[in-house]
Amino acid sequence: MTLLIHSLQSEWLKRKGSLASWLVLVGALFTPSIITLTQILRPAKVPAQFAAPDFWEAYFKNSWQSMLALLLPMGIILAVTLVTQLEYKNNAWKQLHTTPQPLTVVFVSKFLVLMALQVQLFILFNVAIFLSAVVTSAVLPTVSFPTEPFPWSHFITQSAYFFMDSLPIVAIQFGLSLLFRNFLVAVGTGLLFLVTTLVMLSWEFAFVFPYNYGLLNYLGRFPEKNLHGFALGWFAFVMILSYILYIRKNDKA
Numbered sequence: 120m121t122l123l124i125h126s127l128q129s130e131w132l133k134r135k136g137s138l139a140s141w142l143v144l145v146g147a148l149f150t151p152s153i154i155t156l157t158q159i160l161r162p163a164k165v166p167a168q169f170a171a172p173d174f175w176e177a178y179f180k181n182s183w184q185s186m187l188a189l190l191l192p193m194g195i196i197l198a199v200t201l202v203t204q205l206e207y208k209n210n211a212w213k214q215l216h217t218t219p220q221p222l223t224v225v226f227v228s229k230f231l232v233l234m235a236l237q238v239q240l241f242i243l244f245n246v247a248i249f250l251s252a253v254v255t256s257a258v259l260p261t262v263s264f265p266t267e268p269f270p271w272s273h274f275i276t277q278s279a280y281f282f283m284d285s286l287p288i289v290a291i292q293f294g295l296s297l298l299f300r301n302f303l304v305a306v307g308t309g310l311l312f313l314v315t316t317l318v319m320l321s322w323e324f325a326f327v328f329p330y331n332y333g334l335l336n337y338l339g340r341f342p343e344k345n346l347h348g349f350a351l352g353w354f355a356f357v358m359i360l361s362y363i364l365y366i367r368k369n370d371k372a
Contacts, residue, residue: 294361
């Protein structure tokens with residue numbers, strides 16, 4: 120446990136040397152900022168929108184639309200690759216593997232750092248959604264802040280589902296980043312998978328693709344299928360496979 124804690128601290132410090140933290144911040148603020156700007160520039164329908172009894176649920180759903188379709192998977196692909204491949208960039212894999220820590224600890228600590236960044240993204244995004252409504256009502260004199268109680272449980276529950284649905288993307292990109300030294304190859308492969316799933320979104324077997332569970336749940340597709348279960352299944356399978364490939368990889372430099 121002590122080794123894992125020290126390894127986590129080391130990986131968290133190394134993360135500062137990448138653009139991943141900025142990707143998390145920009146990714147969390149982008150959609151709420153665009154929504155806020157649009158409402159301020161086109162305020163005609165905003166008062167009625169803010170007065171609706173289901174305002175927060177509708178606002179939450181509207182904010183997640185573009186996030187789930189493109190921004191979240193693309194952000195995961197870039198951030199995971201940047202963090203995982205820091206050693207390739209700095210030619211430091213040999214130094215890392217000569218330290219007195221098992222390969223399992225290295226693998227787990229890197230993945231936990233990615234999970235921490237993912238949690239940060241989701242928290243910041245939800246806070247940004249709330250602040251978007253605050254800023255809009257403060258700037259526009261004709262708009263009153265919603266009187267409906269803030270549905271914390273709805274935000275937390277739905278965000279947890281979306282987080283669960285995004286885990287296969289994290290796992291696949293993590294495995295690709297460990298397998299390929301070249302940043303462009305890992306990112307390009309991830310983007311190819313993403314585009315493929317978007318193209319096949321209307322297919323009757325679209326639920327088998329691991330990159331689109333969040334969007335499928337948002338759209339209400341395949342209500343008879345346990346898409347969260349599919350997401351967790353893909354996640355577990357890819358993580359186990361990635362671990363085996365990492366441990367058995369001859370050239371880890």
